[in-house]
Amino acid sequence: MTPEEAVAEQERLRPSVSTVTDPGLVVRHVAGLDVSYADDDRLAAAVVVLDAETLRTVDSAVVTGKADFPYVPGLFAFRELPSLLRALERLTVPPDLLVCDGQGLAHPRRFGLACHLGVVTGLPSVGVAKTPMGRFDMPADARGAHTDLVDDGEVVGRALRTREGVKPVFVSVGHRIDLDRACAEVLRLCVTRLPETTRRSDSLGRAQLR
DNA sequence: GCGACAG
């Protein structure tokens, strides 16, 4: 797939994104997804499923593969999506929400990895990124404090303080969820700066490469 | 033309 075709694919799928939360949505099992890279072109896609209440890991899956698409800002999903989908297929416990390592709507074409993964799977999803794709004012110090993440005049997400005294993370809607709920779900997954879903999938993936 | 640009 060429970069041009990838962009066309994003524009084709983008209209399917929903920012509405199903009134009956109960998030009991949350999946965290992440991809780790080796020195060569090998990679490991990992997904863990946590009990949202206790934060216990109730399921996980890892797959190895090759990076067949280069890292291009704005086309990040095309590098990680194929392997992440393979890992998701291996789960036994079906997740109610996907927490992705990257942006959702906070993307130049409003279709980051979290949106892509959400639309393709049909599952609610949120993006949690460590660096912003847009401008923001620093939120207050308290855990839970947040400010708008703005790109091109639009509010595309939030800078969320998940822990006092540390840099905020950047939350944006992926699919089938609203921004308030997305932030609430992310916050309850945070013991340290990053959600437990992200931390555990990250360590599972890098362990697989060893 | 120059800088920006998730992981």
Next chain:
DNA sequence: ATCTTGTCGC
């Protein structure tokens, strides 16, 4: 993404 344990500070 990746290189990476102990250590400084509140």
